Amino acid sequence: MKSILVTFATLLVMFTATARAADDADALISLDKQWGESVVKGDTTVSAKMLAEKVVSVAESGITGKQGTLAAMKPAPAGTRYEPTDYKVTFINPDTAIMTHSTKGADAHHSLHVWSRKDGTWQIIATSTTPTKSGK
Numbered sequence: 001m002k003s004i005l006v007t008f009a010t011l012l013v014m015f016t017a018t019a020r021a022a023d024d025a026d027a028l029i030s031l032d033k034q035w036g037e038s039v040v041k042g043d044t045t046v047s048a049k050m051l052a053e054k055v056v057s058v059a060e061s062g063i064t065g066k067q068g069t070l071a072a073m074k075p076a077p078a079g080t081r082y083e084p085t086d087y088k089v090t091f092i093n094p095d096t097a098i099m100t101h102s103t104k105g106a107d108a109h110h111s112l113h114v115w116s117r118k119d120g121t122w123q124i125i126a127t128s129t130t131p132t133k134s135g136k
Contacts, residue, residue: 024089024091024094024097025089025091025097027122028089028097028099028115028122029087029089029099031050031115031122032084032087032099032101032113033082033084034046034050035047035050035124036082036084036103037082038050039073039076039082040075040076040080040081040082041075041076042073042074042075042076043073044070044073047069047070047073048066048070049123050122050123050124051066051069051070051123051124052066052116052123052124052125053066054066054125055069055123055124055125055126055127056125056126056127057069057126057127057128058126058127058128058129059128059129060129060130060131069127076106076107077106080105080106080107081105082103082105083103083104083105084101084102084103085101085102085103085104086100086101086102087099087100087101088100088101094117095116095117095118096114096115096116096117097114097115098112098113098114098115099111099112099113099114099115100112100113102132107131108131108132109129109130109131109132110129110130110132111127111128111129111130112126112127112128112129113126113127113128114126114127
């Protein structure tokens with residue numbers, strides 16, 4: 001009987017951890033979509049909240065930090081949509097996740113973001129984008 005209880009408790013802990021990770025993955029995907037929309041609009045206020053002070057950003061134009069990333073943001077042409085696809089979120093620990101995804105459209109690219117949760121708030125601590133040739 002004792003081994004059944006231990007097994008049940010172990011399964012309960014594993015199920016709870018899996019459910020929390022799924023909830024956190026959904027939350028991070030939602031945050032990424034908000035961030036992407038803010039970039040399309042050129043809204044540095046939203047992006048400034050999501051980027052950690054010491055973020056490292058790697059893009060086609062080079063390597064920058066938070067200020068350089070924000071300074072490079074310009075509103076996209078009218079009608080531009082943020083179209084992310086194929087999200088994958090991998091947790092290194094409960095407060096660190098690696099996210100990958102792609103986007104479609106005129107600015108199609110592949111992205112890699114490292115998210116870190118500090119004091120209950122998720123922020124991007126590293127990001128990299130690679131343009132796609134196909135636009136898909």
